[in-house]
Amino acid sequence: MKEVLMPIAYPTKGSVGNTGLWRTLKPVINYEKCTKCFICWMYCPEAAILAEDKPVILYDFCKGCGICANECPVKAINMIKEV
Numbered sequence: 515m516k517e518v519l520m521p522i523a524y525p526t527k528g529s530v531g532n533t534g535l536w537r538t539l540k541p542v543i544n545y546e547k548c549t550k551c552f553i554c555w556m557y558c559p560e561a562a563i564l565a566e567d568k569p570v571i572l573y574d575f576c577k578g579c580g581i582c583a584n585e586c587p588v589k590a591i592n593m594i595k596e597v
């Protein structure tokens with residue numbers, strides 16, 4: 515059976531909408547570099563990363579703080595400007 519890491523809480527829509535709308539920079543995971551250590555999942559303050567067979571960012575809730583990119587030990591997350 516596939517093991518799925520569960521967060522303590524799930525992100526949800528706030529009174530002013532999805533928090534992802536605030537973002538100016540967007541984290542993008544390079545899955546060719548990602549070692550699936552899930553440190554990004556542990557550090558994301560918004561619980562906006564799912565730990566499945568690979569980390570998956572929930573862009574509706576990611577605020578673009580860049581903590582995940584900063585903590586990734588192999589620098590597999592790039593912060594790119596939102597268009």
Ligand code: SF4
Nearest residue numbers: 548549551552554586
């Ligand atoms: S911290 Fe980096 S290497 Fe680890 S799971 Fe996240 S993206 Fe992959």
Ligand code: SF4
Nearest residue numbers: 558576577579580582
């Ligand atoms: S940029 Fe911030 S909010 Fe978005 S996934 Fe990374 S740690 Fe979470």
